[in-house]
Amino acid sequence: MISTWLTDRFDLTVPVVSAPMAGVSGGRLAGAVSAAGALGTIGFAVGKPEELAAEAAVAAATGRPFGIGLLAWLLDHQPALLDAALDSGPALVSVSFGDCAPYLRRVRDAGVVAVTQVGTVDEARQAVDAGVDLVVARGGEGGGHGRDAVATLPLLQGVLDAVDVPVLAAGGIATARGLAAVLAAGAAGAWVGSAFTACPEGANSDTAKSAVVGAVETDTLYTTVLDLGRGAHWPSEYGGRAIRNTFADTWHGREAELESSGVRSDEPAVWVGQAAGLVNTVRLAADVVADLATAEELLITMWQRCTDLHPPMR
Numbered sequence: 001m002i003s004t005w006l007t008d009r010f011d012l013t014v015p016v017v018s019a020p021m022a023g024v025s026g027g028r029l030a031g032a033v034s035a036a037g038a039l040g041t042i043g044f045a046v047g048k049p050e051e052l053a054a055e056a057a058v059a060a061a062t063g064r065p066f067g068i069g070l071l072a073w074l075l076d077h078q079p080a081l082l083d084a085a086l087d088s089g090p091a092l093v094s095v096s097f098g099d100c101a102p103y104l105r106r107v108r109d110a111g112v113v114a115v116t117q118v119g120t121v122d123e124a125r126q127a128v129d130a131g132v133d134l135v136v137a138r139g140g141e142g143g144g145h146g147r148d149a150v151a152t153l154p155l156l157q158g159v160l161d162a163v164d165v166p167v168l169a170a171g172g173i174a175t176a177r178g179l180a181a182v183l184a185a186g187a188a189g190a191w192v193g194s195a196f197t198a199c200p201e202g203a204n205s206d207t208a209k210s211a212v213v214g215a216v217e218t219d220t221l222y223t224t225v226l227d228l229g230r231g232a233h234w235p236s237e238y239g240g241r242a243i244r245n246t247f248a249d250t251w252h253g254r255e256a257e258l259e260s261s262g263v264r265s266d267e268p269a270v271w272v273g274q275a276a277g278l279v280n281t282v283r284l285a286a287d288v289v290a291d292l293a294t295a296e297e298l299l300i301t302m303w304q305r306c307t308d309l310h311p312p313m314r
């Protein structure tokens, strides 16, 4: 069994966190991931504290540790969500995208592992100054919202060199090969979103799941027009990656014109990253986790090749 800071801290058998994904990862998906030996998280964007508490109760019913992921720029408008999150007994709380520092301090003071997702090396340093226990280096190929400044591998290498807290890699990791690669680089594990977007336990629609299964790796687009088209006010530095659709193809690159026109989209966006091309079937979260767990065999094979080349000195 692979042992890292992540597996030791949360008593996991697989060094994976299923990423918070509002609209997809409710208590059912998070609980299924945690029951399978990884750490499941609930993603929550807008809603009532009671609704978050109800999702957390579903995940907690597995008796395994779980996490909650909140959005910093929305917490500014609904601070009670952080209280509800901390009261519901999570082992980890992530606060990402926006001014996270005050929220992360509260998480840490509550004795809960405080996490944020960063998109540049500088952001990773700021996160450490804010007191995070764990940094997620999230590259631009990832699904949903975040920065598109740097891809996962160059970001991971830079962040691992720059900070002295454990680092998880995020963005584009959906198979054992990807997990093995980031573990070999020095990450404590992977923060995996897209690979769980076609699970029956997810709260997203069957249409969205089918769209993910049907997509290839070139079918996604990083853009702000899908948010402009639904009237969502994400800070401008955070676009989102989703499957291209007619609205995105029509308006991407014409953002100012879209804003002044007031045109709205009625096509629901399917948020997912480039790893959509690796998700080829609807399958249980436990099967996704079991597949990721085979990273261990890949690493052992690689280790054996190294020792064959360089046998120990007698």
Ligand SMILES: Cc1cc2nc3c(=O)[nH]c(=O)nc-3n(C[C@H](O)[C@H](O)[C@H](O)COP(=O)(O)O)c2cc1C
Pocket (backbone or CB within 6 Å): 019, 020, 021, 022, 024, 043, 044, 045, 069, 070, 071, 094, 096, 117, 138, 141, 142, 143, 144, 145, 146, 170, 171, 172, 173, 191, 192, 193, 194, 195, 197, 271, 272, 273, 274, 275
């Ligand atoms: C459908 C979807 C919804 C997401 N919602 C959230 C969210 O509510 N909060 C958050 O911090 N990150 C959110 N993310 C980003 C993920 O936490 C993570 O950064 C991303 O999924 C990692 O890249 P990957 O999709 O290639 O695995 C979302 C991602 C997806 C695909």
